[in-house]
Amino acid sequence: MELIPALYIIIPLLGAFLIPIIGHFVKGFQKTISVIITLFLVFYSVWFYIVGYEAPAVTKVGGWEAVNGVPIAIYLIYDGLSAFIILTVNLIAFLSTVYAMGYIKRFTAENNFYALLCLMIAGMNGVVLSGDIFNMYVFLEIAVIASYALVAFGTEKRELEASFKYQVLGGIASLLILFAVGLLYWQTQTLNLADISAILQYQDQSPALIFTEVLLIVGFGLKEAMIPFHAWLPDAHSSAPSPISAMLSGVLIKAVGVYALIRLFFNIFTITYEVSLLIVVLGTLSMVIGVLLAISQWDLKRLLAYHSISQMGYVVIGVGIGMMIIFEDGNRTVAALSIAGGLFHLINHAVFKGLLFLDAGAIEYMSGTRNLKELGGLSQKMPVTSSTSLGASLAISGIPPFNGFFSKLLIIIAAVRAEFYLLAALAVFVNFVTLGSFMKFIRYAFFNMKESKVSLKAKKLPFSMKFSMITMVILCVLMSLMVFPFFRDILLNPAVDVLINTGEYATKIIGS
Amino acid sequence: MNGMTQIVKKVTQLMSGLIFMYGLYIITHGHLTPGGGFAGGAIVAGGFILLILAYGSKVLNLRKEETQTSITESVALLVIVMLALAGLFLGTYVFFNNYLPQGEIGQLISAGVIPIYNIFIGMEVAAALLTIFLGLVIYKEEVAS
Amino acid sequence: MTVYVMCFILFLVGLYGVLTRRNLIKIVIGFSIMEFSCFLFLAMIGYIENGLAPILKEEMENPVYVDPLPQAMVLTAIVIGLATTAMLLAIAIRIYKKYGTFDIRKVNELKG
Amino acid sequence: METLLSILIGFMIIGALYALHAKDLLSALIAQGIVGYGLVIAFLNLRAPDLAIVQIVVETITLIVMVAVVLNSSREEVKESWNRNKILNIVTSLVIVGFMAYIFAFMIQPLQPFGDHTMRMSQYYTQMGAESTGAANLVTGVLFDFRGYDTLGEATILFTAALGVVTILRAKPKKETES
Numbered sequence: 044m045e046l047i048p049a050l051y052i053i054i055p056l057l058g059a060f061l062i063p064i065i066g067h068f069v070k071g072f073q074k075t076i077s078v079i080i081t082l083f084l085v086f087y088s089v090w091f092y093i094v095g096y097e098a099p100a101v102t103k104v105g106g107w108e109a110v111n112g113v114p115i116a117i118y119l120i121y122d123g124l125s126a127f128i129i130l131t132v133n134l135i136a137f138l139s140t141v142y143a144m145g146y147i148k149r150f151t152a153e154n155n156f157y158a159l160l161c162l163m164i165a166g167m168n169g170v171v172l173s174g175d176i177f178n179m180y181v182f183l184e185i186a187v188i189a190s191y192a193l194v195a196f197g198t199e200k201r202e203l204e205a206s207f208k209y210q211v212l213g214g215i216a217s218l219l220i221l222f223a224v225g226l227l228y229w230q231t232q233t234l235n236l237a238d239i240s241a242i243l244q245y246q247d248q249s250p251a252l253i254f255t256e257v258l259l260i261v262g263f264g265l266k267e268a269m270i271p272f273h274a275w276l277p278d279a280h281s282s283a284p285s286p287i288s289a290m291l292s293g294v295l296i297k298a299v300g301v302y303a304l305i306r307l308f309f310n311i312f313t314i315t316y317e318v319s320l321l322i323v324v325l326g327t328l329s330m331v332i333g334v335l336l337a338i339s340q341w342d343l344k345r346l347l348a349y350h351s352i353s354q355m356g357y358v359v360i361g362v363g364i365g366m367m368i369i370f371e372d373g374n375r376t377v378a379a380l381s382i383a384g385g386l387f388h389l390i391n392h393a394v395f396k397g398l399l400f401l402d403a404g405a406i407e408y409m410s411g412t413r414n415l416k417e418l419g420g421l422s423q424k425m426p427v428t429s430s431t432s433l434g435a436s437l438a439i440s441g442i443p444p445f446n447g448f449f450s451k452l453l454i455i456i457a458a459v460r461a462e463f464y465l466l467a468a469l470a471v472f473v474n475f476v477t478l479g480s481f482m483k484f485i486r487y488a489f490f491n492m493k494e495s496k497v498s499l500k501a502k503k504l505p506f507s508m509k510f511s512m513i514t515m516v517i518l519c520v521l522m523s524l525m526v527f528p529f530f531r532d533i534l535l536n537p538a539v540d541v542l543i544n545t546g547e548y549a550t551k552i553i554g555s
Numbered sequence: 556m557n558g559m560t561q562i563v564k565k566v567t568q569l570m571s572g573l574i575f576m577y578g579l580y581i582i583t584h585g586h587l588t589p590g591g592g593f594a595g596g597a598i599v600a601g602g603f604i605l606l607i608l609a610y611g612s613k614v615l616n617l618r619k620e621e622t623q624t625s626i627t628e629s630v631a632l633l634v635i636v637m638l639a640l641a642g643l644f645l646g647t648y649v650f651f652n653n654y655l656p657q658g659e660i661g662q663l664i665s666a667g668v669i670p671i672y673n674i675f676i677g678m679e680v681a682a683a684l685l686t687i688f689l690g691l692v693i694y695k696e697e698v699a700s
Numbered sequence: 701m702t703v704y705v706m707c708f709i710l711f712l713v714g715l716y717g718v719l720t721r722r723n724l725i726k727i728v729i730g731f732s733i734m735e736f737s738c739f740l741f742l743a744m745i746g747y748i749e750n751g752l753a754p755i756l757k758e759e760m761e762n763p764v765y766v767d768p769l770p771q772a773m774v775l776t777a778i779v780i781g782l783a784t785t786a787m788l789l790a791i792a793i794r795i796y797k798k799y800g801t802f803d804i805r806k807v808n809e810l811k812g
Numbered sequence: 813m814e815t816l817l818s819i820l821i822g823f824m825i826i827g828a829l830y831a832l833h834a835k836d837l838l839s840a841l842i843a844q845g846i847v848g849y850g851l852v853i854a855f856l857n858l859r860a861p862d863l864a865i866v867q868i869v870v871e872t873i874t875l876i877v878m879v880a881v882v883l884n885s886s887r888e889e890v891k892e893s894w895n896r897n898k899i900l901n902i903v904t905s906l907v908i909v910g911f912m913a914y915i916f917a918f919m920i921q922p923l924q925p926f927g928d929h930t931m932r933m934s935q936y937y938t939q940m941g942a943e944s945t946g947a948a949n950l951v952t953g954v955l956f957d958f959r960g961y962d963t964l965g966e967a968t969i970l971f972t973a974a975l976g977v978v979t980i981l982r983a984k985p986k987k988e989t990e991s
Contacts, residue, residue, distance in 0.1 A: 056632075057636060060633045061633070104960070113932060113936065114933075115933055116959075117959055158975055159972065159976065162971075181776060184965075188783060192979050195980050200799070210788055211718060225770075232931060232932035232934075586947035586949050586956075590862065590865050591862065591952045593775060593778075593966075597869040597873060601873060621978070632967055632968070651961055653957050660756060661948060665947070666957075669946070672963070673956065679971070683974040684782075686974040687974050687977045690978045691789075691881070701917065701920060702818050703926050704916075706825065707821060709913050710825050712912055713825055713828045713832070723837070725878070732844060732874065733831070739851065743863060746860075752859065755948060755949050755950070756949075765950065766860070767931050767934050768950040769931075769933060771860050771951045771954075778870055780966070784973075789878065793885065796886070
């Protein structure tokens with residue numbers, strides 16, 4: 044059966060539209076339908092890898108064939124890179140939905156929560172699949188507007204303020220992207236990504252193109268909270284309900300931010316020295332400053348949010364080094380290694396950062412507070428959460444058996460072989476600072492026996508929360524297998540090949 | 556929420572019929588004259604908002620109205636997605652396919668599936684704007700006072 | 701060319717409004733001004749000198765139509781702008797209820 | 813045509829500046845209306861009747877909602893005194909706007925001037941639009957048939973916004989915690 048990528052968007056949309064209707068009459072319907080949808084999407088994205096992958100599956104929405112070479116319909120492209128990002132998105136979405144079943148009982152309007160969650164998943168899948176730049180903007184807006192409402196779900200003072208600031212900065216980013224889409228249409232008279240890349244390959248770097256690229260870097264950088272534009276992330280991610288901050292930190296900044304940057308600057312625009320240098324510099328800045336800001340934090344979720352910025356710096360560096368090497372057409376194995384390291388760290392960060400936010404939610408669910416000073420001695424009272432957060436902290440600070448170590452190792456090796464010694468040294472330094480910061484978290488939250496004055500609010504952690512936390516910590520260990528060649532060829536290499544041979548994106552899609 | 560003076564009520568009574576008529580005209584003739592689902596839906600929503608502002612009503616049936624509008628909104632969107640997917644079931648494996656006969660251009664029943672899309676998009680836009688407005692009004696009545 | 705530059709100046713005025721104004725409603729106004737300039741920019745790109753509005757009429761011999769694609773994009777963007785403005789206003793009211801003021805300097809309980 | 817448009821945009825810029833500096837919020841909203849309805853006139857001049865209708869209706873509804881919000885809260889603007897650093901930051905913002913406008917003007921020189929836009933993707937929309945979609949209004953043809961998927965995303969955005977507004981404005985956010 045020809046693989047229909049449109050199902051990734053239609054199924055969550057149908058779920059989101061059904062929930063307000065049926066959820067109004069049948070209690071508990073919204074939980075089951077969301078879990079079923081996200082579970083189906085996980086199997087569907089894994090099924091893609093089982094069936095094997097030869098050429099990008101191009102769906103021309105509406106059945107409009109290209110008229111003498113010029114594509115006129117919206118294309119849905121399902122190639123190696125989109126499959127990889129969709130696997131990350133749907134995996135974390137499923138685990139967060141299962142976690143949310145227990146966590147969201149305390150809030151009213153559960154119907155709206157699950158409908159908005161399904162819409163966010165549909166928006167992210169839409170962005171990753173779309174081969175049309177305006178369509179990418181529309182689905183980016185769906186994902187982002189749903190996340191604005193979800194950040195302010197608890198309507199407390201802090202959440203409203205965080206959501207307002209997040210909305211203003213996110214809105215500015217969206218308008219910059221819309222302006223850049225207008226400029227691109229002005230220069231190339233077409234919206235199809237493959238068509239744009241075919242046109243831009245023959246044009247040289249006109250000042251208008253550089254201006255558009257700068258606008259796009261600023262717009263998607265704001266979405267991805269790189270250093271100069273990170274102001275909204277700590278507020279938004281710390282005041283959102285925990286399954287939502289796990290989704291925001293885990294996948295939204297990746298599917299909407301990093302994926303768009305990677306797709307545009309590898310496959311569409313011709314890589315230039317200034318752009319790749321800018322991306323590597325921004326990545327290093329985010330990595331270093333993110334972790335330095337995180338040390339002084341005592342609120343648990345703010346600490347995790349700042350660490351998201353610095354870990355995203357690793358991903359951006361991995362990809363930036365690959366871009367730099369491709370520009371100087373150095374040896375491609377090092378470029379492939381660094382991009383593989385970047386993408387591997389992307390999925391690793393999605394898993395262990397999602398798990399850390401879920402642990403923070405469990406701690407808050409039981410003890411009612413997030414301030415590390417007030418916590419202490421939780422290891423006996425909350426055995427599951429303490430073990431999972433210990434595992435996740437080891438994973439994020441790159442300790443061997445866990446996945447964080449291997450992806451950071453790949454990035455550092457690639458940096459060394461590409462003669463970026465300063466970057467490698469900084470990466471190692473930031474890794475140890477992260478380790479110190481998370482040891483502080485473990486010590487204060489779980490092993491601070493003597494003055495543990497925290498009184499447990501709830502009696503027992505709901506099973507659904509424990510289930511997703513345990514599955515995620517198992518994933519943290521299992522995913523370190525992706526370093527070995529067998530797993531890499533299946534999962535990582537299709538995505539890396541899409542990025543390495545930049546010119547083939549247009550020929551594969553326009554040609555087909 | 557208390558309504559406005561008698562004059563405003565009478566004027567609204569006369570005008571809202573025209574507004575709905577104009578909105579429906581814009582929706583149904585979307586594929587012939589400028590306008591379409593979005594503009595017509597917004598005009599119809601404007602008509603409803605005018606009525607709510609002029610006549611006002613108790614919070615209870617405002618809330619009942621809000622659930623009705625959000626349900627019509629979801630129903631309209633479901634029908635649109637089903638229309639889009641109908642192409643798949645007709646064996647053409649094409650998503651968003653215009654499978655109905657086109658007819659000739661200037662006529663009212665002409666552009667295949669487009670008028671049907673227009674009508675349901677108009678319904679959806681009207682219901683969405685109304686839900687937003689009712690959300691604000693209920694908030695003003697209930698929480699702020 | 702001056703039209704495009706003035707449209708970009710309108711965009712910068714909106715950006716100035718969003719970044720410097722301290723009243724939440726002024727920020728929402730600055731926001732919609734930025735959106736209007738984006739719509740105008742997109743609509744101006746598709747304009748063709750003495751072209752016709754993209755409505756087919758029979759008695760034209762070989763008509764030159766204005767580009768319909770940017771108009772479809774602007775129509776979608778207008779409704780997106782409406783959606784974002786509605787969300788911003790909903791949050792602004794709630795913040796006014798909780799903080800008692802629209803002044804953003806007083807609305808900063810989050811620290812660090 | 814271009815001079816008419818630039819005069820119109822000039823008025824919109826003045827309206828926008830007044831809207832941002834008005835003392836009373838209601839007059840700020842009215843000034844924002846200048847910009848919105850100026851846009852409607854611009855759309856009519858740019859041969860875009862569809863956009864003019866949608867913009868006029870959406871602008872009216874936004875104005876109604878904004879006035880409802882302002883009347884429900886406070887009308888007076890935050891007090892700002894004309895001290896020295898206020899003039900300073902006005903000068904700096906003028907310099908920045910001038911510099912960015914110069915970069916933009918320099919950047920768009922090689923691009924196609926206003927008015928003679930060559931079509932690549934949409935030339936087929938105009939040529940084969942009529943017989944393949946059957947819609948006399950090409951914009952509706954593009955919106956609902958060639959790019960119907962965008963319109964589905966569009967309707968979902970309005971659905972998300974309606975859900976979001978209802979979620980944010982609900983009266984009782986949390987159930988009474990039982991423990």
